[in-house]
Amino acid sequence: NGPLVIAIDGPAASGKGTLAKRLALHYGLPHLDTGLLYRAVALTLIDEGTDLDDTAAAARAASALSAERLSDPRLRERAMGEAASRVSSVPEVRAALLSWQRRFAEGAEGAVLDGRDIGTVVCPEARVKLFIIAAPEERARRRHRELLGRGEETTLAAILADIRARDARDSSRAAAPLKAAEDAVVLDTTELDAEAAFAEAVAIVERLK
Ligand code: C5P
Numbered sequence: 681n682g683p684l685v686i687a688i689d690g691p692a693a694s695g696k697g698t699l700a701k702r703l704a705l706h707y708g709l710p711h712l713d714t715g716l717l718y719r720a721v722a723l724t725l726i727d728e729g730t731d732l733d734d735t736a737a738a739a740r741a742a743s744a745l746s747a748e749r750l751s752d753p754r755l756r757e758r759a760m761g762e763a764a765s766r767v768s769s770v771p772e773v774r775a776a777l778l779s780w781q782r783r784f785a786e787g788a789e790g791a792v793l794d795g796r797d798i799g800t801v802v803c804p805e806a807r808v809k810l811f812i813i814a815a816p817e818e819r820a821r822r823r824h825r826e827l828l829g830r831g832e833e834t835t836l837a838a839i840l841a842d843i844r845a846r847d848a849r850d851s852s853r854a855a856a857p858l859k860a861a862e863d864a865v866v867l868d869t870t871e872l873d874a875e876a877a878f879a880e881a882v883a884i885v886e887r888l889k
Contacts, residue, residue, distance in 0.1 A: 682807075683787070683789060683790035684707065684790040685785055685791055685806040685808070686700075686709070686806065686885060687793055687798035687799040687802070687803045687810070687861075687864075688703075688792065688798060688809075688811075688812060689794070689798050689800070689810070689812070689858070689864070690796075690858075691813065691843070691847050691850065691858060692819065692843050692847070693814075694814045694819055695822070695869045695874070696794045697713055697794055698877075699874075699878060700792050700793070702874075702878050702881075703792050704792040706878075706882065707790075709789065709791055709792050710784070710787060710789065710790075710791050711793075712784045712791065712793045712794075713794055713795075714793055714794065715761075715764065716750045716755055717750070718765075718767060718768045718773070719755040719756075719761070719763070720745055720752070720755060721738055721741045721767050721777075722766070722767050723752060723754060723755060724741040724745070724749070725737060725741055725767065732766045732767060733766070738767045738770050738773050739776060741767075742767075742772070742773040742777055743776045745776075745777070745780070757832065758823075758827055758839070758842065761842070761846065762842060762846065765846050765849050768796075768850075768853075769849070769855060771854075771855045778802060781803075782802065782803075785802065796858040797856035799811065799861035799863075799864050800856065804861070807889055808884070808885050809861050809865065810864060810881060811860035811861070811864040811865070811867070813868050813869070813870075814868065814869045814870045815870045816840060816843050818869075820839045820843050823839050827839070865884050865888070867881060867884065
């Protein structure tokens with residue numbers, strides 16, 4: 681039944697990234713954090729001094745994206761999530777990044793991909809689809825802790841506002857909005873720590889793979 685592809689979607693700071701990384705390690709699969717692709721497109725525009733609303737420039741940046749860009753530490757900054765969310769609503773950007781993501785997912789050894797539209801658009805045939813959710817307040821607390829750990833000073837209120845704005849934008853856009861695939865298993869991590877969430881996710885993968 682072919683290589684194992686695990687598609688993980690969910691809103692910002694839901695815990696999907698951590699889960700994806702751990703599942704990839706556990707099953708010996710390559711992992712792609714697809715949010716980094718959108719963040720890298722945004723960073724390219726910022727570095728060029730191009731307006732984030734310039735859709736033609738965003739499409740060009742997406743087509744020309746190089747793998748080296750994905751390891752730039754600035755991609756993880758708070759402002760970059762917001763900027764990524766803006767360029768990600770451009771259909772030409774999504775189309776350019778789609779082929780990149782598909783190539784990654786179609787590798788012979790299988791793959792774990794996490795993002796917003798993996799189960800619905802990028803890998804609709806994935807054997808395992810997880811949709812990770814958590815209450816916005818809990819997601820804000822997690823992101824706050826993570827940013828503080830990296831020395832980025834922000835307030836919890838600012839992060840919660842970011843998260844709500846990003847949820848609204850990602851869920852309402854016309855091109856590949858954030859939503860659970862019909863055959864996705866929804867996992868709510870509000871009350872779970874990383875360890876418990878991982879155990880639940882492995883149980884789901886074992887059932888479906
Ligand atoms: O997951 P992360 O916070 O890094 O994603 C940044 C932004 O990139 C998201 O808010 C979303 O707008 C966009 N994105 C997307 N599709 C994906 C992954 C990320 O639209 N598969």
